[in-house]
Amino acid sequence: MLGVTVWGLALGQALLITGNILLVSVTALIGQKLAPSLSLATLPIATQFLGLMGITLPAALMMRALGRKKGFFIGNLVGIIGATIAFYALKSENFVLFCFATLLLGMAIGVGQQYRFAAIENAPNDKTPQAISLIMGAGVIAAILGPNMAIWAEFMVPDTQYLGAFAALLVLYIFTTLLILVLPLRQPTHEEQTGTPRSYKTLLKQPNLVAAITSGVIGYAVMTLVMTATPLAMHGHGFHFGHTATVIQWHVLGMFAPSFFTGKLIQKYGTTKIIQSGCLLLLTCVILNQFGSGYWYFWTALIFLGIGWNFTFIGATTLLTKTYEPADKAKVQGLNDFLVFTGATIGSVLAGYWQNVFGWEVLNILMIPFIVAAMLSVWVSARKQLSI
Template identity: 55%
Template sequence: MPITVWGLAIAQALLASGNILLVSVSALIGQQLAEQAWQITLPVACQFAGLIAATLPAAHLMQRLGRKAGFVLGNLFGLLGAWVALQGLLSTSLGLFAAGTFLTGIAIGVGQQYRFAALEACDSGQHARAISLVMAGGILAAVIGPNLAVWSQGWHDDSAYAGAFYGLLGLYVVALLLILLLPLPAAIPLQPGERVRSYGELFRQPLLLAAVASGMIGYGIMVLLMTATPLAMDGHHHDFPATAMVIQWHVLGMFVPSFFTGRLIRRFGTRNVILWGCGALLLSVAVNLSGTGFWHYWWGLLWLGVGWNFTFIGATHLLTFSYRPAEKARVQGINEFLVFSAAALGSLFAGQGVVLLGWSGLNLFAVPWILLVLMLIWRLNTREPVAA
């Protein structure tokens, strides 16, 4: 595997570590700074808004200027966002802190292109493994992010959480230096007269529709049930250490399979791996519906993580067969926009969903969406698709 792919995997790990670090402290800081209850999750909402806002512009910018320029700009947004959020925290300004999380959200949105950049750094036969390797960086993030949130609590005398943003600044500095050193592919200019299909034409392809739906629903359902789990476990009288262990194993279920997902795709085909992902998501729902003991949550969330891994990595690989080189930015950008909009909706609906539907009702709500992906993928040609 080329060194560029390994470098992007490390960059992804640093990005995901910063994301987990933010998730660990943003709501707690919001609780400190908010004057009204609805403002507590404003910083988290602003982070998602920044991520979604960056997806389309980032893809088009990189097609015009190249991956290196785009990733450098993204990390600069991350550095600026961490500094602004720190100033908001120290000055007890919720608005300034939320502005900082919006800017870091932009950096996270730009960083979602790491897995696409990995495809350009290797031969087509290595694409599935390259995507898997970059996503495997999440394993390192699962260790660095939460621990950095704990270790940094003593780094600043005035605030227990200020140290986390010094840590975040450090992560973005290291990622910036790494990106500057990596031999990333240059921008490929469009050929004169080369036609780019409209979104309507592109989405009339069953393959593209299935790929985007797999990414959206796999990610959206994962975020929905993962975010609701702590609330459901608290409602069923599980203590916080038990909840933390369930979430930790869920994160491992999300990223550990990345070490072999690429090989499974190469051996059995992208279509089959996504179908197995749908099966894992349905198995997660079945376990969640079977009881509310600790091991029900543990196994349910573990299978939820595996299902996300297979559907998300499979969808990313499937997407690459749906566009011509000149259409890369258009398709990758709209895919990221739709996938992370679905994730944001899942996160926002999770709390209200537990209240309105209950834990069992929320799981049943997920079933038709998973079956929709299963149907769209099943209808594709059984042979592996060829590049557009």
């Protein structure tokens, strides 16, 4: 059985992702409104991922030194500050300040990525896939709340479109901070805090670690790039914000709803097959986007994109847990998240530029070589593991 701590962390994850999806729903459109050039429309999303990427390794080391409770408290405090600054920046139509705010929000989200690792620590050893699945499955709540909060808050403040979204985001971070303060989180062990971790060179000789990082990086980067470009593509085809928010909502359901059974699929079929299946679903998404630009094409493709990401990300995270000793934990988790969110940052930076330069169909075609590379890497690494 998964205890109250894991369920509490799942709620924290749900609130975190709700805020993140709310940001995804409005940030590119705000950027399009405030940016001096359309090619910079997704820069606020890029700075969000830059903050996320930059904080991942420090966050892992902070958790090792201070423990999960203090680490999550600091992360949520940064989120409160970021949401407050974003509110002011949008009200004053300050693009540079808005980018700084999303940088801080990205840092808060980066610290929150440790929820899944905290859940693993607070679950029985034989329940690791289920703990990860529960944490990720909490995103179903976010899929319902996030886009609907964005729609509800769009004109909550009559004079400034989307301003209410950041008031709602501030409330989410305050509530999550209070939740973290009451959860009984496990403290780091003596071995985790004082043990000597292996070098990166030694760690990366493990085929499983190479497979986990490679599939995690490419799966997240492809998902982020296509997802970030979607509101711009739909806007360009004449869809209103409600249509875009609904597509994003169903995409997020695709990202997180399968989590309730992904853990069981991994236990039955193994991580390699689930990751490979996820890659095939990502390919289905980009191929489907070649056939039309109607609402149902966007809707269906984004669901496939979400499920494909779910399989690759949960599979990669499960595989990662098999690659480190207690002393290596912070180092491996930090390295993995740094590389994964570096890929996501690159994807968010390229999304607006590629959408403007190449268009929606070509942007999707450009994803195919990366997805194939991920499949080959996982297959080769699995073969090497079998031969050891």
